[in-house]
Amino acid sequence: MLKIARGRMSIWAVTGAFLFMILQVISSLNLPSLTANIVNNGVAKGDINYIWRVGAEMVGFALLSVLAAVGNVFLAARTSQHLGQQLRSDIYRKVIGFSNDEFDQVETSSLITRTTNDVVQIQNVAMMALRMMIMAPIMLIGASVLAYNKNQRLTMIFLIVLPVLAIFIGLVMRFAVPLFRAMQSKTDRINLIFREGLTGVRVIRAFRRDKFEQTRFEAANQDYTHNAIKVFSIMALMFPIMTLMMSATNVGITWFGAKLIADFSMPVGNLIAFLTYAMQILMSFMMLSMVFVFIPRAQASALRIQEVLALDSTINDKPEPKALPADLDHSELNFQHVDYRYRGAENRALTDIDFSAKSGQTVAIIGGTGSGKTSLVSLLPRFYDVEAGSIRLNGTDIRDLTQHDLRQAISFVPQTAILFTGTVRENMQYGDPNATDEAIWHALKIARADDFIAADAGLDTHVEQGGGNFSGGQRQRLAIARALVKDAAVYVFDDSFSALDFKTDSQLRAELRADSRIQNRIVIIVAQRIATVADADLILVLDNGKLVGKGTHEALKAHNAVYQEIMASQLKEGEEAQHE
Structure with missing residues (x-):
């Protein structure tokens, strides 16, 4: 004492x-x-x-x-x-x-x-x-x-x-x-x-x-x-x-x-x-x-x-960290043979994950429940640290960066949409404290959240604890908008379209592709639906923590058994042609 x-x-x-x-x-x-x-x-x-x-x-x-x-x-x-x-x-x-x-x-x-x-x-x-x-x-x-x-x-x-x-x-x-x-x-x-x-x-x-x-x-x-x-x-x-x-x-x-x-x-x-x-x-x-x-x-x-x-954090900044280049339009992300296991676990959650992405590319991650999708994207902002291999952003191992600089370069939407008590404006400014009302409305428009916010009290709309006065889909769209308010090198959407209907999902992704700023960034989307990932430049297929396939929708549809199983479980006869 x-x-x-x-x-x-x-x-x-x-x-x-x-x-x-x-x-x-x-x-x-x-x-x-x-x-x-x-x-x-x-x-x-x-x-x-x-x-x-x-x-x-x-x-x-x-x-x-x-x-x-x-x-x-x-x-x-x-x-x-x-x-x-x-x-x-x-x-x-x-x-x-x-x-x-x-x-x-x-x-x-x-x-x-x-x-x-x-x-x-x-x-x-x-x-x-x-x-x-x-x-x-x-x-x-x-x-x-x-x-x-x-x-x-x-x-x-x-x-x-x-x-x-x-x-x-x-x-x-x-x-x-x-x-x-x-x-x-x-x-x-x-x-x-x-x-x-x-x-x-x-x-x-x-x-x-x-x-x-x-x-x-x-x-x-x-x-x-x-x-x-x-x-x-x-x-x-x-x-x-x-x-x-x-x-x-x-x-x-x-x-x-x-x-x-x-x-x-x-x-x-x-x-x-x-x-x-x-x-x-x-x-x-x-x-x-x-x-x-x-x-x-x-x-x-x-x-x-x-x-x-006295609990020592397993994730700490190095005494002499490296600086991250400020050019957000020319970024590169590399997962180099990454392994990870949770504390005390006998088996690895991820094994030999290896892929690259550059600015302007969209990477989609799909796989069954428990395949390691969230574990993979959680490594990027260093919520956990890799066991083996490395993750590099613009050629620099993310462990050599300060956590502040690393997370400043990443805009993350978690699986569970968390909103804080206050107003919509205050929640959006979590992404960027200096965001103008114009920038916030633009992000809300991309996230297809501007209509129900405008119909209420606008940016002064009250947000109850946990966003309890919004539906699940509305909370997800507000969480997406909050991430889009921030100007980052990498945007990560961890299964954040799951509560959206197919129409809103499609419209939101179309808005993302059409936005001039997002077009020059790396976008990572974790999803369960084939429809959500089909347009991605690179699709990663995970199964039991292993990368069992990577490529475009067309290539995986033709040659990857796990991807074919996911498609077969989701697409009825005739729907495949709709997504081709």
Whole structure:
């Protein structure tokens, strides 16, 4: 946990909180002694002036204690909240830089829990550390010394009370700490099921699995609830036991103190002060124990956060990267005997992929489900890195480029059309932050999305989370338009025409071929339909991760068995001629 806090907490703020707390404790420790002096020297002797003078000192120390407490709370709250802010920023920055391999290692639901709940646990303990962890030991030692000075014989009571209290607190920690640690993983489970339920609500309703999902969530929720009830029930025992111990201590001190007073061995004021110091000692002990109970939970959270922050990305820029030529109209892409396998997989996802493309060419990739089409195009922007072979853009291995420069040269449309909350204009400007309205409308026109956007509020049309206020085909066309807004050397469409009808698909591809800018770029289209790939300059046929054919539609139709099987499964008699 100290590793997490180091560098994220201001040393000056921590020092200030420490000094304010010392001032508060010193002021609080002086009050019982002043009370004793008023009773012993003022009340007992009837000295009103002494009572007023010492009373004024007490008011001064009380005000000083309040001001110091305010200063400590302000700095502690500011520092702990700043720590949380820094941790959330660092986690988000780290996660944004993850490759797909890292995302495969840590579930999204767990990342959400680590960024929210785990950070809150650390914030709370940081606040507690700057308050209780400083106050408790100073107060405990100071009150013990002052109580001993008031009467040595009465301090023997603490030799009985404190060990009993320590044993009880040890038992509480023994049972509570493992339950606190388990709460974080159970929170992960709730987030996972809840997130799946929200994202898959249409599927759930379509298959009438509402009750099943409710039961699944209820089971996770009950598991978390039972765990929380157990741990907080155990923690709740501390307060009545502490109250009992305090009451018993007061009775003991009063009983033996009364005898000492009767024997004239101790003034009455000293007994009053001793009782106050006894409460301060026990409260300090309780605060210290609370800190030790909550620290393990925060430590578990810190370890989970550190796992994310320490997770080394498998894709990094080289210390001295090469520059990419800026001429987008004359680009060349080469896959040179590329192999790839997913982390932990026994078999390769791609084997010996070898092809080339130049500006002005359209490359289409087709194959059965699981043949490696998406894996292939995911290598291009370095979502994953090749295992063997190389991918070269304009003669430069893409691993020698910075990820920023590489992805600046590529415009990518993923399989799932992702839109962000905001307006259509804001979504389009993800492709180019400086895009003008004219350029955006041009991209929308190519993507055949201008009609339904113009019919709404134009570029100011509101986009709900995930584009929920658009149909699947509309979301795909908007995602395509966003990619076209960006001026790139390579345009990749990863099965992004799948939700379009044949007419819109055909019109969109015609618009792409007719656009003067796209005509001078490399276009890569991943598709399932023969109709979508038939016009491509080069068609790659994948089967089980292997390149089993490449060429034009005519050549593959005549000589490639896998391509012929795909055609036969899609084209009815007479349709083939339509696409020839």
